[in-house]
Amino acid sequence: MREIVIGGAQMGPIQRAESRAEVVARMVALLDQAAGAGCDLVVFPELALTTFFPRWYMEDQVEVDTWFESEMPNDATRPLFDAARRHGIAITFGYAEKTPEGRHFNTSILTDRAGNIVGKYRKVHLPGHSEFDTERAFQHLEKRYFEPGDLGFPVWRNLDAWMGMCICNDRRWPEVYREMGLQGVELITLGYNTPSVNSQDSREGLEQRLYHSELSVTAGAYQNAAWVAAIAKAGDEDGHPLMAGSIIVDPNGFVVARAKGEGDELIVHACDMDLCNFGKATIFDFARHRRIEHYGRITGQTGVILPSEEKAAE
Numbered sequence: 001m002r003e004i005v006i007g008g009a010q011m012g013p014i015q016r017a018e019s020r021a022e023v024v025a026r027m028v029a030l031l032d033q034a035a036g037a038g039c040d041l042v043v044f045p046e047l048a049l050t051t052f053f054p055r056w057y058m059e060d061q062v063e064v065d066t067w068f069e070s071e072m073p074n075d076a077t078r079p080l081f082d083a084a085r086r087h088g089i090a091i092t093f094g095y096a097e098k099t100p101e102g103r104h105f106n107t108s109i110l111t112d113r114a115g116n117i118v119g120k121y122r123k124v125h126l127p128g129h130s131e132f133d134t135e136r137a138f139q140h141l142e143k144r145y146f147e148p149g150d151l152g153f154p155v156w157r158n159l160d161a162w163m164g165m166c167i168c169n170d171r172r173w174p175e176v177y178r179e180m181g182l183q184g185v186e187l188i189t190l191g192y193n194t195p196s197v198n199s200q201d202s203r204e205g206l207e208q209r210l211y212h213s214e215l216s217v218t219a220g221a222y223q224n225a226a227w228v229a230a231i232a233k234a235g236d237e238d239g240h241p242l243m244a245g246s247i248i249v250d251p252n253g254f255v256v257a258r259a260k261g262e263g264d265e266l267i268v269h270a271c272d273m274d275l276c277n278f279g280k281a282t283i284f285d286f287a288r289h290r291r292i293e294h295y296g297r298i299t300g301q302t303g304v305i306l307p308s309e310e311k312a313a314e
């Protein structure tokens with residue numbers, strides 16, 4: 001048995017005017033609670049330090065850069081790293097990263113129990129658009145403020161398990177889980193900021209959004225025989241509702257812990273990494289069963305090409 005007690009630290013809304021210091025104090029409170037619950041690892045959401053700023057259209061790069069972190073840890077986040085080290089808890093959280101070269105990424109980091117950063121992931125699948133869109137009920141400007149991640153989907157040995165990360169929209173893409181599954185991943189952590197309503201179709205509301213999220217995460221867990229912790233930033237940010245629904249999912253695809261509300265809330269589950277072994281050795285023994293000679297389109301082609309179009313191009 002290789003047990004990791006995972007704390008999913010769902011966060012309630014962060015208003016645009018809230019400071020990093022206020023937010024980090026909330027994260028430290030969740031971490032203290034997690035220590036009381038015996039957690040080994042605490043998972044915080046995507047862009048955990050600020051409001052979901054990509055909903056705001058900005059032209060001034062100086063203003064845009066105020067939402068980014070140029071180093072990690074920094075003065076604002078040091079209390080979080082100190083608390084994690086004090087408790088001996090590994091943490092993972094998302095933030096907007098500005099590199100020394102001036103590149104911008106939607107990033108997540110993973111630490112060991114001593115607060116050392118042992119893993120970094122940069123969001124690959126950026127949803128939304130890059131220019132102001134008058135057709136939408138609200139904006140989602142991730143393509144404006146970030147470039148697609150350049151690190152792939154690595155996994156790391158941490159807490160005696162193989163761990164990987166992805167971020168929000170990534171969870172809807174099966175390729176993400178499989179990339180990590182092919183490296184033997186046993187635990188995938190991810191954070192999200194998902195508006196409760198589709199900005200392009202108000203008929204797609206909370207119920208459908210929660211369902212699609214859970215469907216994606218449970219399928220990814222089952223099809224790769226891995227644990228997945230999917231943790232929200234939720235609630236009303238300056239009049240913009242984000243869905244909650246944080247879950248921890250076992251390698252059979254069952255939800256074993258679920259958040260009840262839309263505020264700061266810790267969900268906890270003792271996750272045995274050895275529970276991954278059976279699926280990985282049997283129905284999802286990739287080495288025995290995958291047929292890569294038939295998967296060429298997965299990496300060779302981005303969009304749909306109808307057979308009739310393929311023929312016409314010949």
Ligand code: CDV
Pocket residue numbers: 046127128140167168169170172192193194195
């Ligand atoms: N932050 C996100 O990536 N949000 C997307 C929304 C825009 C659909 C998501 O996939 O949840």
